[in-house]
Amino acid sequence: MKENNNIQLFAPTYRIDECLAEIRQCLEVGWTGLGFKTIDFENAWKNYTGLPHAHYLNSASAGLHLAIRLLKKKHGWADGDEVISTPLTFVSTNHAILYENLSIAFADVDETGCLDPASIEERIGPKTRAVMFVGLGGNTGQFRKVEEICRRNNICLILDAAHMAGTRLEGRIPGAEADAVVYSFQAVKNLATADSGMLCFRDEELDRLARQQSWLGIDKDTFSRTLSSGSYKWYYDVPELGFKFHGNSILAAIGLVQLKYLDIDNAYRRQICIWYDEMLKNIRQLKRVPIAEGCESSRHLYQIRVKNRDEVLLALNNAGIFPGVHYRDNTEFTMYSHNVLPCPQARAFSNEVISLPLHLRMTRADVERIGEALTNILSRSLHY
Numbered sequence: 191m192k193e194n195n196n197i198q199l200f201a202p203t204y205r206i207d208e209c210l211a212e213i214r215q216c217l218e219v220g221w222t223g224l225g226f227k228t229i230d231f232e233n234a235w236k237n238y239t240g241l242p243h244a245h246y247l248n249s250a251s252a253g254l255h256l257a258i259r260l261l262k263k264k265h266g267w268a269d270g271d272e273v274i275s276t277p278l279t280f281v282s283t284n285h286a287i288l289y290e291n292l293s294i295a296f297a298d299v300d301e302t303g304c305l306d307p308a309s310i311e312e313r314i315g316p317k318t319r320a321v322m323f324v325g326l327g328g329n330t331g332q333f334r335k336v337e338e339i340c341r342r343n344n345i346c347l348i349l350d351a352a353h354m355a356g357t358r359l360e361g362r363i364p365g366a367e368a369d370a371v372v373y374s375f376q377a378v379k380n381l382a383t384a385d386s387g388m389l390c391f392r393d394e395e396l397d398r399l400a401r402q403q404s405w406l407g408i409d410k411d412t413f414s415r416t417l418s419s420g421s422y423k424w425y426y427d428v429p430e431l432g433f434k435f436h437g438n439s440i441l442a443a444i445g446l447v448q449l450k451y452l453d454i455d456n457a458y459r460r461q462i463c464i465w466y467d468e469m470l471k472n473i474r475q476l477k478r479v480p481i482a483e484g485c486e487s488s489r490h491l492y493q494i495r496v497k498n499r500d501e502v503l504l505a506l507n508n509a510g511i512f513p514g515v516h517y518r519d520n521t522e523f524t525m526y527s528h529n530v531l532p533c534p535q536a537r538a539f540s541n542e543v544i545s546l547p548l549h550l551r552m553t554r555a556d557v558e559r560i561g562e563a564l565t566n567i568l569s570r571s572l573h574y
């Protein structure tokens with residue numbers, strides 16, 4: 191909403207008529223729930239990413255939880271076993287680990303804000319079972335090295351790709367080697383629906399179990415029961431406890447439309463970032479968070495670092511510009527503050543980072559206005 195001259199951090203864009211046409215089909219058929227468009231969207235997503243499985247869920251938070259839960263079950267991890275994770279993420283990432291009674295070993299990040307492979311190696315111990323890697327802002331960081339570490343140490347790899355819809359690494363969608371890749375289609379993410387996500391397991395059996403567990407543990411969903419014939423249509427078993435995590439056709443309908451535009455939308459995001467780079471490259475009081483080699487980022491975020499972050503944020507707000515912070519070091523939150531090894535790079539990043547406004551409604555003039563505001567604000571500040 192641009193009711194005034196303010197520039198917000200995020201603003202989702204929808205091709206409204208196309209979305210409504212796709213939703214209309216659900217309403218006409220009378221099928222708004224699991225099945226129908228959710229299956230179309232899963233197929234479209236597999237096709238787009240090249241990943242072998244995709245299960246549509248009501249959020250990435252649910253996807254991360256199921257990824258941890260089912261990998262724990264498959265590999266027989268014990269309560270208290272460890273998952274190495276990052277302090278620089280949305281709390282969903284780390285909550286998922288705790289839901290299943292595992293412990294988090296926080297490792298430090300590199301200059302991209304993604305987990306640093308050297309720190310991961312330091313944290314690996316006898317109880318380490320998995321690494322949870324977050325592609326911050328769409329960046330792949332040193333993901334190849336992390337894959338290699340997981341392979342060599344025989345530990346699982348989960349990619350929290352909430353920011354990474356459309357990111358390529360060396361020309362391909364990353365994650366084919368990960369045990370699970372989880373995408374978010376929440377309202378401010380690159381492929382915005384309203385609230386939903388995709389869980390992509392490498393293992394076919396885990397994909398099947400994820401479908402069962404996301405529908406309360408029922409071994410057959412209503413849609414396939416409707417398709418099956420005979421007098422046993424009503425019959426199902428509930429072999430184990432599950433959750434109501436599955437996605438619905440209304441939001442999948444929006445997702446199908448958004449996916450058609452994902453690559454061109456991301457190309458415009460990258461264009462905005464090029465404008466930012468031009469505007470900001472000579473400001474010595476700030477540092478741009480670098481994009482890793484070989485990464486074509488989805489550019490969910492455009493991040494800079496400054497020494498006097500809180501002051502700069504306030505001054506930008508006074509100029510009608512509303513950036514964000516991704517993220518506060520999770521170990522500063524009360525519930526994550528106990529028994530953690532220090533992650534100095536993550537702490538510094540957390541104290542200095544600003545995510546500048548980045549969305550499809552922005553123009554070059556908006557970027558220039560932000561660049562000029564930053565130049566003025568920072569002219570009196572210390573060099574980075």
Ligand SMILES: *Cc1c(COP(=O)(O)O)cnc(C)c1O
Nearest residue numbers: 249250251280282352374376387
């Ligand atoms: C948004 C986000 C999530 C959670 O996504 P939801 O779909 O809102 O549950 C998880 N991890 C990261 C890094 C995110 O940004």
